[in-house]
Amino acid sequence: MSNRYVQIDPRDNLIVAIQDLKKNEEISVADTILVLKEDVQAKHKFALQDLAEGDLVYMYGVLVGKATTAIEQGRSITVRNMKHASAEYSGKREKKHWVGPDVSKWQGRTFNGYHRADGKVGTGNYWIVFALTFCENRNLDVLKAALTESLGYQTEKDYVVNTEELVRVMQRGGGQEDILNTEIIKSQEEIIKNRVFPNVDGIKILRHEGGCGGTRADSEVLCNLLAGYLTNPNVAGATVLSLGCQNAQIEVLEEAIKKKDSNFSKPLHILEQQQSKSERSFIEGAVKMTFIGLQEVNKLERKPAPLSKLVLGLECGGSDGFSGISANPSLGYASDILAALGGSPVLSEFPELNGVEQELIDRCVEEKDAEKFSALMKAYGDKAIAVGSGFESNPSPGNIKDGLITDAMKSAGAAKKGGTSPISEVLDYTESVTKPGLNLLCTPGNDVESTTGLAGSGCNLIVFTTGLGTPTGNPVVPVVKLSSNNKLSEKMKDVIDVNAGTVISGEDTIESKGEELFEYLIQVASGEVVPHAVRLGHDDFIPWKRDISL
Structure with a gap:
């Protein structure tokens, strides 16, 4: 690759500027020598040859556009002189023979991951919390506030301000000097170090705007997607909130899980609000069941796995x-x-x-x-x-x-x-x-x-x-x-x-x-x-x- 411009494929009639190029600069590509008709910015392209209106334009060896006006050799390609065009396609036309890279240095190499019952291996160990309908999003917010920071999973910032420590100082009768000398900033590293469940990489809230109000087909697709997250090897278990009357019914989710893994055995706690005594009871149950699940999946540890599991x-x-x-x-x-x-x-x-x-x-x-x-x-x-x-x-x-x-x-x-x-x-x-x-x-x-x-x-x-x-x-x-x-x-x-x-x-x-x-x-x-x-x-x-x- 030239340090100033490059023709990516010999079939290309577009040249890529690697650096800013100046008008009247001489360019030599393959057997062609041309002089730029204007400045060309880095990352942009210019014509290798004169192009007439309607001429096809190639880059990476494939059709990428069509000239909408005559383009002189050495002029920039812009939305004003080229439009989208792509090649037609049909069934298989040829059989490809692949010679892969030399991977001998990685043969026998492993990574340390979380082994699941279905044979998959996770690169992380997460507990997820999601709802089957957007109607439960406020309750998801409550669960996030209850579960993340207190258990050591506040990751949106590099630090957390721990105002509760000042309250404790005040309750002990501390004065202004005590307050000023109290450390209330916790770094993310400190938070992670003091996690209640060190083998759980995170409690993740999957918030969405679906599950009801749209088409039944969209709700079924959503359940298939959520089942995919439950069976993803990086997920250890889940808490699921259901309102009860939404399109994305619990049975639809369970059927989607079964299709992906008929022997699904991860801890899964599904709670339905319309069957609960009160919202307070509903949230309390979700927090407690999540805590029990976290205790279980915290027992998992990373172990060697072949790179083929990636x-x-x-x-x-x-x-x-x-x-x-x-x-x-x-x-x-x-x-x-x-x-x-x-x-x-x-x-x-x-x-x-x-x-x-x-x-x-x-x-x-x-x-x-x-x-x-x-x-x-x-x-x-x-x-x-x-x-x-x-x-x-x-x-x-x-x-x-x-x-x-x-x-x-x-x-x-x-x-x-x-x-x-x-x-x-x-x-x-x-x-x-x-x-x-x-x-x-x-x-x-x-x-x-x-x-x-x-x-x-x-x-x-x-x-x-x-x-x-x-x-x-x-x-x-x-x-x-x-x-x-x-x-x-x-x-x-x-x-x-x-x-x-x-x-x-x-x-x-x-x-x-x-x-x-x-x-x-x-x-x-x-x-x-x-x-x-x-x-x-x-x-x-x-x-x-x-x-x-x-």
């Missing part, structure tokens, strides 16, 4: 013009390492696979999965059109500002997160990962809806690549942030865990950065390193209603 969610958000050439392919290489070791990487965000469908179809091991992926993409695209939108509406203003002009361009870079390995299975939203190898999971491009879905399908780790920065996390699955550029890594040190900007600056290769990331993931999986999203309590949870969401 189920890695592949996510991106706040993407920029460097995401597809640094962070995403680095994650893709780590994904290939995991696939070669028998683990399960999971690529989501179907609107951001628009334009690379044929490549993914050809990578499907089984014809039924190729057909399923094609059907899901077509149905999703048709629904977008039906509500007056389309995949072409996906890039956000931030994406466009930082060089991602069309959805196909964004998608071609986003798909790099999935590496090059064969696709072992295609899953619809809330379906569980059961096979080793790369899985495709239908989720929206909405970051939080997608990460919520990844956890609901069984991921026990998630890597989130970003070029602009984002605080997104998940309540029960550690989310590792991988930046695409050095500037972001420096600017948002409290959010970024690993920096792939060194690929752009030439200090690393895709392979070396992928290996570094994979080693970091082993540490996170073992509880040796806490990602920033976990430390800061970024517990985002938004179920996807199957209405259109891009």
